[in-house]
Structure formats: structure tokens, C-alpha cells
Amino acid sequence: MAAMWLARRAARRLPPLLSRHGGEPTRPWFLGSTAPPPVLGSPPLPAVERIFRRGFCSVRRFAGESSAAAAAAADEEEPENGFAGGDQAIDFPGGKVSFMAEMNFLPESHGERIKCYRVLDDDGKTISGSRFQEVSKEVALKMYSEMVTLQIMDNIFYEAQRQGRISFYLTSNGEEAINIASAAALSIDDIVLPQYREPGVLMWRGFTLQEFANQCFGNNMDYGKGRQMPIHYGSNRLNYFTVSSPIATQLPHAVGAAYSLKMDKKDACAITYFGDGGTSEGDFHAALNFAAVMEAPVIFFCRNNGWAISTPTTEQFRSDGVVIRGQAYGIRGIRVDGNDALAVYSAVHAAREMAIAEGRPILVEALTYRVGHHSTSDDSTKYRPVDEIEHWRTARDPISRYRKWVQGNDWWSDAEESELRSRVRKELLQAIQVAERMQKPPVAELFTDVYDQVPSNLREQEQLLRDTIMKHPADYPTDVPV
Amino acid sequence: MAARALREAGRRRGWAAEVGRRCFSGGSAGAAVPERKEGGGGKSVNLFTAVNQALHIALDTDPRAYVFGEDVGFGGVFRCTTGLADRFGKNRVFNTPLCEQGIAGFAIGLAAMGNRAIAEIQFADYIFPAFDQIVNEAAKFRYRSGNEFNCGGLTIRTPYGAVGHGGHYHSQSPEAFFCHVPGLKVIIPRSPREAKGLLLASIRDPNPVVFFEPKWLYRLSVEEVPEEDYMLPLSQAEVIRKGSDITLIGWGAQLAVLKEACEDAEKDGVSCELIDLKTLIPWDKETVEASVKKTGKLLVSHEAPITGGFGAEIAASIAERCFQRLEAPVARVCGLDTPFPLVYEPFYMPTKNKVLDAIKATVNY
Numbered sequence: 113m114a115a116m117w118l119a120r121r122a123a124r125r126l127p128p129l130l131s132r133h134g135g136e137p138t139r140p141w142f143l144g145s146t147a148p149p150p151v152l153g154s155p156p157l158p159a160v161e162r163i164f165r166r167g168f169c170s171v172r173r174f175a176g177e178s179s180a181a182a183a184a185a186a187d188e189e190e191p192e193n194g195f196a197g198g199d200q201a202i203d204f205p206g207g208k209v210s211f212m213a214e215m216n217f218l219p220e221s222h223g224e225r226i227k228c229y230r231v232l233d234d235d236g237k238t239i240s241g242s243r244f245q246e247v248s249k250e251v252a253l254k255m256y257s258e259m260v261t262l263q264i265m266d267n268i269f270y271e272a273q274r275q276g277r278i279s280f281y282l283t284s285n286g287e288e289a290i291n292i293a294s295a296a297a298l299s300i301d302d303i304v305l306p307q308y309r310e311p312g313v314l315m316w317r318g319f320t321l322q323e324f325a326n327q328c329f330g331n332n333m334d335y336g337k338g339r340q341m342p343i344h345y346g347s348n349r350l351n352y353f354t355v356s357s358p359i360a361t362q363l364p365h366a367v368g369a370a371y372s373l374k375m376d377k378k379d380a381c382a383i384t385y386f387g388d389g390g391t392s393e394g395d396f397h398a399a400l401n402f403a404a405v406m407e408a409p410v411i412f413f414c415r416n417n418g419w420a421i422s423t424p425t426t427e428q429f430r431s432d433g434v435v436i437r438g439q440a441y442g443i444r445g446i447r448v449d450g451n452d453a454l455a456v457y458s459a460v461h462a463a464r465e466m467a468i469a470e471g472r473p474i475l476v477e478a479l480t481y482r483v484g485h486h487s488t489s490d491d492s493t494k495y496r497p498v499d500e501i502e503h504w505r506t507a508r509d510p511i512s513r514y515r516k517w518v519q520g521n522d523w524w525s526d527a528e529e530s531e532l533r534s535r536v537r538k539e540l541l542q543a544i545q546v547a548e549r550m551q552k553p554p555v556a557e558l559f560t561d562v563y564d565q566v567p568s569n570l571r572e573q574e575q576l577l578r579d580t581i582m583k584h585p586a587d588y589p590t591d592v593p594v
Numbered sequence: 595m596a597a598r599a600l601r602e603a604g605r606r607r608g609w610a611a612e613v614g615r616r617c618f619s620g621g622s623a624g625a626a627v628p629e630r631k632e633g634g635g636g637k638s639v640n641l642f643t644a645v646n647q648a649l650h651i652a653l654d655t656d657p658r659a660y661v662f663g664e665d666v667g668f669g670g671v672f673r674c675t676t677g678l679a680d681r682f683g684k685n686r687v688f689n690t691p692l693c694e695q696g697i698a699g700f701a702i703g704l705a706a707m708g709n710r711a712i713a714e715i716q717f718a719d720y721i722f723p724a725f726d727q728i729v730n731e732a733a734k735f736r737y738r739s740g741n742e743f744n745c746g747g748l749t750i751r752t753p754y755g756a757v758g759h760g761g762h763y764h765s766q767s768p769e770a771f772f773c774h775v776p777g778l779k780v781i782i783p784r785s786p787r788e789a790k791g792l793l794l795a796s797i798r799d800p801n802p803v804v805f806f807e808p809k810w811l812y813r814l815s816v817e818e819v820p821e822e823d824y825m826l827p828l829s830q831a832e833v834i835r836k837g838s839d840i841t842l843i844g845w846g847a848q849l850a851v852l853k854e855a856c857e858d859a860e861k862d863g864v865s866c867e868l869i870d871l872k873t874l875i876p877w878d879k880e881t882v883e884a885s886v887k888k889t890g891k892l893l894v895s896h897e898a899p900i901t902g903g904f905g906a907e908i909a910a911s912i913a914e915r916c917f918q919r920l921e922a923p924v925a926r927v928c929g930l931d932t933p934f935p936l937v938y939e940p941f942y943m944p945t946k947n948k949v950l951d952a953i954k955a956t957v958n959y
Contacts, residue, residue, distance in 0.1 A: 305703070337740040346739045353706070354739035358730050364699020365706065365731070372707035375685060382703075394723070398696030405691055406700075561737045562776045564746060564800040567829065567876035 225432050228447045228479055231454035234507070236516025244458040245297070249523050255296050255453060256518050259288040259511045260529075261536045262312040265321065266484070268540045269328060273342075273488045277548060278328045280342045284309050286483030289453040289510035290415055292316055294383070294478075297460035301380040303369045304352045305362040308343055309415065309482075310385045317350040321539050325547035337553045337561070360390040363399030363412065367473075370403070370410035374471055381409040381467040383460075389420025391434050400441040403473035411463045412443075412475045415450060417482040422495040438475035450478030451510035454517070481508065554593040555581070636820040642812040644786035644819045645674045645751070648793040649712065651823045653682045656710055658747075659797070661687045663697055663714030671716060672753055672812050698724035698750065702732050702802075705745035710797055718754035718806060719763045725771070732802040733777030746800035751793070753809035754782075755847050755897050756943060761936035767846075767898035767929070772804045773875045773907065779803045779828060780874040782846040785811070787819045791826030792872060799828055808847035815850075831878040833885060837867035839957055840891040843882055843908060845871045848895050848944065855949035864957055874904055882908065883915050890921040891956050895944050900928035922959030925952040 201210045231244040238244070247255070266283035273281040284291055291312025298304075304313055311324065323333075327345050330338035335346060336354060346354025353362065353369075366384035373380050390396055391414060403410050414434045418425055431437060438445035444466065448459040456478060463474040481504035485492045492501070518524045555577070559570045566574075581588055588594075639647070653659045661678055667689040669676035679687040690697050694715055701713040715721045721728075728750065736744035756765045772780045781796050781803055783789035789807065796803040808815075834849070835856055844852045849870055856866040867885050871877060886892045892912055894905035909924040927944045935942055 303707070335740045335742050336738060339740065340738050344738070346742050348739075348742040354743055356731065356734070356738060358726065361699065361727060361731050364696050364727065365703030367696075368700040368703025368705070368711070369707050370703075371700070372704050372709055394695055395699060395727075398691075398693045398699060401691050401693065402696045402700050406688075557740075561741045563779075563876070564736070564744070568879070569876050 220430075221432055222436075226435055226447050228449050229455050229459060230449040230452050231458060232452045232513055232517055234513065236513050236518075236520060238454070238517070244454050245461045247296075247454065247457060249521070251296060252518055252521070253523055255292050255457070256511075256514060256524065257532055258292045258312060258315055259453070259514065260532055261321075262288050262291055262315060263511060264533065264536045265311075265315075265324060265540055268537070268544065269324075269342075270484075270488065272328075272544055277544070278342050280488055281328065282308060282343045282487040283484035284312060286481050286504055286508075286510070287415055287417060287450065288312060289456055289514060290413075290450045290478050290480055293453040293456035294385075294413060294460045294476075297457045298383060298464060299380060300351065301378065302351065302464070303366075303373065303380065303382040304350075305366040305369065305382060305384040306345075306352065306355055307359070307362065307384075307386050307390065308355045308357070309387070311343065311345060313385070314345055314347065314350060314352045317347075317352060319345065319347055319350060319352075321536075321543040322546060323347075325540075325543040326550070329544075329547040329550070330552065331547055331550035332553050333547075333550060334553070337557045339557075360386050360393035360395040360399075362386070363390075363393075363395050364402060366410045366412075367399050367403045367406060367408045370408035370467075370473075371406055374407075374409055379468060381411060381464055383411040383413055383464075385413045385415060387420060388414065388416040388418065388425050388428055388434065389423065390414075391437070392428055397441075400438065400443055400473070400475070404442045407471045408473055409467040409471055410473045411460065411467055412438075412473060413460070414475070414477045415480055416477050417450075417480045419482050419486070419492070419496065421486045421490060422492070424496075433477055433479075435475055435477035443473050443475050445475035445477065447477045447479065450480030451508050451513065453510060453514040480510075483509075552589070552592040636818050636822075638816050639786055639819050640811075640813050641783075641786045641789050641807070641815045642672050642674050644790040645793060645807060646676055646678075647819065647821070648790045648797070649675060649678055650681070652710065652712060652794060652797045653678060653686060655823060658708065659686070659710035659712060660704060661712045661714070662690050662701075663751075664692055664716045665689060666714050670714065672807075672809065674751070674807075674812075675714070694720055694722075694724040695727050698727035698732065701748050701750065702727060702735065702745045705747035705802070706735065706743055708747065710747040711745075711749070712797055713748070713750050715750060715752040717764055717809075718752040718768050719766045721750075721752055721768060724750075728772070728778070728802075728804065729775050733775045735777075735802070737777060744800070745802055748802040749793075749797045749799075749805055750803070751805045751807060753812070754806040755808050755810055756934070756939060757810045758939065759936070760934070762933050765934040765939070767806075767896065769804075769806055769845075769874055769896075770898055770902060770904045773904050775875075777802065778875065780806070781828060781872065782806045782808070782874065783872065784808070784846055784849040784870050785815050786817050788826060788870075788872070790819055791824050792828070794823065795825035795828050798825065803828075806846065810847045811850075826872075829873045829876050829878055831869050831871045831873075831881040833867060833881065834870050835866065835868035837865040837889065839865045839889060840893060840953055841867045841869060841882070841885040841889045842893045842895065842949070842953070843869040843871055844895045845874065846897075848897055851944065851946050852895055852949060854946045855953060858946065858950055859953050862954070864953060866953065871908075877908075879911055879915065882912060886912050886916045887919045890919050891925075891959075892916075892920070893925040893927060893949070893952055893956060895927040895949055897929045897944060899931045900926055901931050903928050922956045925956045927952045 201208045231238055231242045233239050262284060266285055269281045270283055272278050287309060291310055295313040295316035300317060326333040327336060328342035336344060344355040346352060363384050363386060366382045370382035416434055420428055435445040435447045446459050449455045459476055463476055467474050483501060483505045559566050559574045562570060581594055649661055661675060665671055666675040667679050697713050701711040705711040732745055732748055755767050769780055772778055779801050781792050783792045793805060796805045842852045852868055856868050859866050867889055869882060869885060894908050896903055896905050905926045905928055909926060912924060927949045929944060930942050
């Protein structure tokens with residue numbers, strides 16, 4: 113605001129546009145920046161005049177089309193000669209733009225990086241002066257239990273994959289706080305459009321360990337009918353859209369879903385999750401821009417975990433992370449410590465309120481680290497140092513930090529901890545056994561759900577396939593009922 | 595050549611009205627359509643007006659229907675959305691940013707919440723940024739979730755095809771790309787009456803539909819269109835001209851060319867049966883098969899490049915089903931395997947005389 117005012121004042125003092133270095137050095141970009149962009153030599157006079165004239169034309173053009181508000185704003189700036197203050201500012205769609213005499217390029221960054229909101233310090237103590245959303249003991253303990261449950265589920269399913277019992281797995285290690293705390297701050301009516309490293313959100317909403325196992329084993333009870341790889345969960349009952357593998361495609365969907373909620377005047381928002389790599393996809397930019405323009409109540413939650421498979425963020429983008437990009441789209445945002453459950457909870461809680469009450473998108477960038485490999489098909493020690501992984505796995509572990517806070521409140525004991533861990537472990541082993549023994553979905557389901565009804569070409573193909581199965585039964589798995 | 599002929603024909607309102615009347619009294623009347631008096635026409639309107647009527651009805655009959663896309667707010671560059679924003683408000687009819695993948699993705703999310711999302715892609719030539727959303731998301735939405743979710747309320751309307759001066763990027767016919775995608779329906783109407791009935795059926799069909807509108811016919815094709823709400827069945831081809839010597843099959847604007855070829859062939863004593871496929875996937879093999887079993891010969895024609903075009907799929911399927919009855923190889927008269935060229939458009943196009951020559955060659959095989 114101050115910078116703009118300075119610029120405007122400086123512009124007023126100038127012999128319009130002709131002085132090369134006239135006026136006081138306004139340079140708002142210069143604050144905090146060590147290397148200002150080069151100031152180029154002044155262009156020859158005729159070019160300046162051309163620009164100037166074009167400016168006047170624009171003024172005329174937009175004066176006729178501008179809103180009443182813009183017109184009113186133009187009036188207060190002494191519109192001599194009918195050009196709405198054309199020598200100092202221009203009415204342009206989106207609001208008045210001041211002129212300046214210097215050819216100042218915007219800097220590529222603000223110098224200092226955008227700060228990260230945090231509530232708990234490394235020892236699990238609330239930072240003095242930190243403002244956060246209060247969490248009841250009951251919710252706090254549920255959050256803790258589910259973070260632990262998610263961690264154990266990841267370990268056991270990962271092992272199951274290593275033993276060849278499921279075909280694929282992908283852990284959320286290191287991102288348990290993001291998963292559970294963001295989910296806890298939402299209401300069940302909020303629509304979740306996940307990527308694939310947010311099973312904790314679904315767990316918080318009530319997806320059982322058995323339901324997780326059924327999906328990973330692709331059995332008859334898998335809602336996806338065994339059609340997708342493990343970890344592609346989805347549940348209509350829990351307002352959690354089914355995971356698809358392509359990156360960032362769910363972001364524009366979230367805007368459409370949010371728009372629908374807004375039209376229906378629901379007290380709910382949409383939330384979509386994605387990683388740092390996903391922000392390079394076109395769909396990210398499409399979605400943010402659409403959301404801003406449509407004023408859709410959607411939370412864009414970026415898990416900036418530093419790695420897109422093997423690509424570090426330094427090779428992904430040159431912006432100050434992700435949150436800064438919200439501004440360019442006119443979207444409010446916050447950077448939050450993703451390994452601080454209370455900070456994540458508070459940020460999403462506030463984001464949700466703003467999104468719904470004000471009908472606007474919010475961008476949340478959670479700084480975290482992918483402690484596990486990208487998936488069971490990946491060995492991340494090939495491209496990143498083991499001690500880096502270890503540091504995040506131990507010193508920065510979100511679960512132990514949160515546990516310190518919970519125990520600091522005298523809400524949790526070591527006995528309860530070991531009881532929880534052994535109970536969850538037992539439940540999971542049981543769930544895996546049940547899921548493994550269950551039949552696969554029948555062959556008929558191969559042909560359903562392509563359309564709402566099976567069309568004639570698929571009926572024909574089903575018949576042909578059944579004939580082939582009869583002729584060559586050995587070619588086909590025995591656990592899929594024909 | 596065909597371009598000029600078509601334009602003149604359009605001005606005379608000759609062929610379109612005739613084709614239209616035939617279709618009206620033919621196989622497609624009746625099914626899924628509210629009963630109407632036979633021959634009770636309605637006003638003569640062009641194709642964009644028929645589309646506009648359908649959109650008015652779609653929005654009017656379903657409060658959960660939305661129409662959006664680039665420039666649709668003021669009525670659209672082809673005038674298809676005229677008057678919608680004024681009548682239904684900017685919440686339900688609105689401009690979007692210039693971003694096809696955003697339009698498709700937004701539409702999928704909107705549809706997945708139980709709405710009818712009617713999205714416009716301004717030209718089919720520009721649908722490719724949305725290809726991933728359509729192919730990987732819309733088409734698989736129901737299947738991949740085991741029917742937990744679907745985006746069946748999604749309809750993507752997009753003008754396609756030659757227009758006489760469109761060059762590379764305002765002329766393409768990309769329908770075959772979408773015909774390779776299980777989960778989508780691909781519909782192309784040939785006339786105003788067909789456009790209205792098929793569009794309403796597409797919008798209300800519980801599956802994602804890509805609806806290609808022949809932009810050449812937006813103004814040229816004029817016929818009587820019932821003013822009321824009616825639907826024409828999807829996945830049902832229509833025999834629009836009976837014949838005994840050869841079967842011709844096409845869709846959209848190409849039917850006008852085929853019809854002229856039929857008329858000229860008749861003067862030479864060749865009786866052509868003409869089929870409008872209307873729905874490309876899932877397509878009505880039975881109607882085509884029955885016709886070819888009768889005539890013993892088949893010609894497929896489309897504007898899109900011949901290689902990998904949907905004509906190849908029809909030719910292969912009919913060869914499988916009717917091999918014993920075929921008396922000649924299946925003929926394909928299609929666009930050339932070049933990008934769509936501006937000054938060479940008359941050379942590129944599957945024109946009437948190209949069709950006529952192929953009819954003769956096939957009949958005399």
C-alpha cells in the first residue's frame with residue numbers, strides 16, 4: 113500500500129515519462145532485495161510518445177466499460193481533459209494502475225523467504241505467543257492414535273508388499289501430521305479430492321483397517337472391484353473421491369465440486385491434496401485460476417515434501433515454494449510446518465472458515481519430508497543421502513513431537529502407548545488375513561461400470577472371453593470367479 | 595467444390611430440410627421422445643438455434659444444470675448460448691478462463707457432485723489440452739471407483755469439422771481419438787432437429803458424452819424443429835435413405851455430401867442406402883450390419899484423415915460380420931493424411947465426386 117502510494121506520488125512529480133531518473137527512488141522491489149533488476153537506458157522519445165498515446169487510448173477504452181466503482185475512483189484523481197488522470201494513473205480492469213517514470217522490473221523474489229507458521233517447537237512445547245485452534249483432549253488423543261495407526265498400517269502393508277502378498281504400496285511416513293491433523297480440522301460434509309499420500313484423511317473419516325486391506329488386496333469387498341492398484345482408495349459414504357494415479361488431475365475437480373457446494377449453499381468446502389511435483393502440472397495452474405475467478409470454497413493443500421520421486425524441489429521450481437504462487441492468482445495462502453500437528457490443524461481450521469464464509473479458495477503449503485521411498489517400486493537412497501532421511505525420520509518426526517505435547521498435557525502414558533501399538537498391530541494382521549482369504553471380484557465385474565449399463569459390444573466381448581476361459585482355463589487366475 | 599455445393603444447398607434449404615423430414619418420420623421418431631403429432635413441425639431454424647433451444651430446455655428442466663466455457667456468457671462465438679445467461683443467471687451460465695483442461699476438469703468435479711455440467715470447448719481443434727481430463731478422468735470415473743462415483747452428468751459440446759476457411763486449427767475432426775476411450779459416448783448430429791434431440795439425450799444420459807457439432811451447418815442447415823422438449827435415442831443409427839446396391843455410412847456434416855452422391859448415383863441407376871451413425875461409441879453395429887447384408891457393399895466416409903479414422907473400425911467390424919455377404923472391399927472416402935490445409939481444402943475433402951467415383955468402383959467391382 114505504502115509503496116503504491118509512494119509510486120503514485122513520485123509519478124505526479126515527474127515531467128510525465130520523459131525523465132529518466134526523475135523523482136525520488138521509489139523502487140518498492142528494492143526492499144530486502146540485494147540485487148535489483150537492471151535499469152535499462154531510456155528508450156528514444158518517439159517510442160515513449162507512442163506508449164503514452166496508447167495509454168490514453170486505453171484510458172478512453174476502459175473508461176467507457178469500467179464499473180461504477182472504477183469510474184468513481186477515477187473521479188477523485190482530478191480527471192483534467194477527460195482522460196481520468198492519464199498522466200498519473202490509468203483505469204484498467206481490476207483497478208487503477210499508477211504510472212511510474214522508471215523502468216522497474218518486478219524482482220523474482222521478495223528476498224526473505226515466506227515464513228512458516230508453527231505452534232509446537234521441536235520439543236513439543238507450544239511456542240510462546242503462538243495462536244492456534246484449541247483442541248479438546250478427546251480430539252487430541254484421537255489425532256494421536258490415528259497418526260500412530262497410520263504409521264503402523266504403512267509399516268505392515270509395506271512389509272506385506274515386500275512379502276509379495278500385495279502388488280504395490282506407498283507409505284505416508286513423515287506426513288502423518290498432515291494426514292490426520294488436516295482431516296481433523298474438516299467436517300465430514302467437506303469433500304476430499306485426494307492425491308495418493310493422504311490415506312490418513314480417509315482413516316480419520318472412518319474407513320476401517322479392513323476396508324484399507326480389502327482395497328490393497330483387490331478382493332470382492334474392495335469398493336473399486338479390484339480394478340485399480342493398491343492405495344487407490346475411495347468412499348462415497350465418507351466423501352472421499354477415489355484416487356487416480358495421474359498427478360494433479362483432481363485439482364480442477366475440486367473447484368467444480370466446491371462450486372457445486374457453494375451453489376447448494378452448503379456449509380462445506382472441498383479440499384484437495386497434492387505434492388510439490390504436482391504444482392508443475394497444468395492442472396494446478398488451471399485449478400487455482402478457476403477457483404479464484406469462480407470464488408470457489410476450496411482448500412488447495414500442498415504437501416511440499418521435497419521430492420517428486422527422485423526430483424528435488426530445486427529441479428521442480430524456482431519460486432519460493434508453492435504458497436507464493438497463490439498471490440499471483442489472487443488466492444490467500446499460508447505456509448505451515450507440516451510436521452506440527454497443531455499448526456496444520458489450526459491452519460486448515462481457519463482456511464475452512466474463510467473458504468466457506470467468504471466464498472474463496474485458500475492455498476496451504478505444508479513443509480514436510482517424504483521419509484519413505486516414493487513407493488515400493490522406488491529406492492530413494494539412490495538419489496538422496498541416507499542421513500537426510502534419518503534426520504527427518506527421527507529429529508523431525510511429527511508423531512513424536514506431537515506425542516511430547518500430548519504427554520506434556522498428562523493426556524497419555526507409556527502404558528497406553530504400548531497398548532495402542534499392539535492393538536493396532538493385531539487388528540491389521542487380522543485385517544490382512546481376512547482380506548487375503550476373500551475371493552476376488554468375479555469376471556462379470558470386468559465389464560460393468562464402463563457405462564451405467566453394459567453396452568452390446570461389451571456383452572459380446574464378455575461372451576467371447578467366457579468361451580476362451582472355458583477353452584484355456586489354465587491361462588487364467590483361479591481366484592477370480594468366472 | 596463440395597464446399598460451394600453445400601453452401602448453395604444450404605441457402606436453398608434444400609437437402610437439410612429433406613434429410614430432416616426423412617429422419618423425422620424414420621426410425622428415430624418415437625423412441626424416448628415425448629409423443630408428438632406426425633408432421634407437426636415447429637419453426638424452421640438453423641443448427642445453432644436448435645442447439646440453443648436444447649440448452650434452454652436443459653437448464654429450464656433441471657435446476658442442477660450448468661452451461662459454461664470460453665465466451666459462452668455473451669452467447670458464444672457461434673451464438674449457441676445466446677440468451678442463456680440473461681434467463682438463468684450468471685451462476686448457471688458463465689464464462690470460464692481460457693483453459694480447456696480447466697474447463698474439462700471443473701466440469702468433471704461439478705458433474706461428480708450430481709449436476710449436469712454442460713461444458714463448451716470453443717473448437718474441437720482446441721480440445722487436446724483437455725484430453726487427459728477427458729480420457730484419464732471423465733471416462734474412467736465410474737469404473738475406477740467401482741461406481742462409488744460417476745461424472746455421468748458431463749456433456750462436452752464442441753464444434754468440429756471443415757468450414758471452408760478454417761485452416762489447420764478451425765477445421766479438424768478429432769472424433770476418432772475419443773472413440774478409442776471406453777467410458778465415453780461420442781455423438782455427432784447431422785441437422786438441427788437431430789442436434790436438439792441428440793443434445794438433450796446426451797445431457798440427460800448418465801455417462802460422459804463428447805458432443806461434436808458440425809460447425810459448417812450452424813447457419814447452413816435449416817429445418818423445422820419441434821419447439822418442445824424431445825430426445826432422440828443414443829447408440830441408434832438411422833437409415834435415412836433406403837437403397838439396394840450399396841450402403842453408405844457417415845455422420846455429421848458429411849451426410850450432406852453423401853446424400854448428394856446418392857442422388858447423383860441414382861441418376862446412373864445405382865440405388866444407395868444411406869445410414870447416419872449418429873453415435874460413434876458405443877455404436878449401432880446391428881443397423882449397419884443388416885444394411886450391408888442386404889446390399890453386399892459398404893462405403894464409409896468422414897472428413898477426418900483416413901488412417902486410424904473411425905471408418906477403419908467400421909470397415910473392420912463389418913468385414914468380420916459380413917465377410918460372406920460382401921461383394922467388394924469396403925470403400926473409404928475420407929480426409930487425406932495431412933494436417934487440415936487452408937487453400938487445399940477442396941483437395942483434402944471427401945467430396946461428392948470422390949464418393950461418387952468410389953460408389954461406382956465398388957458397385958462395379
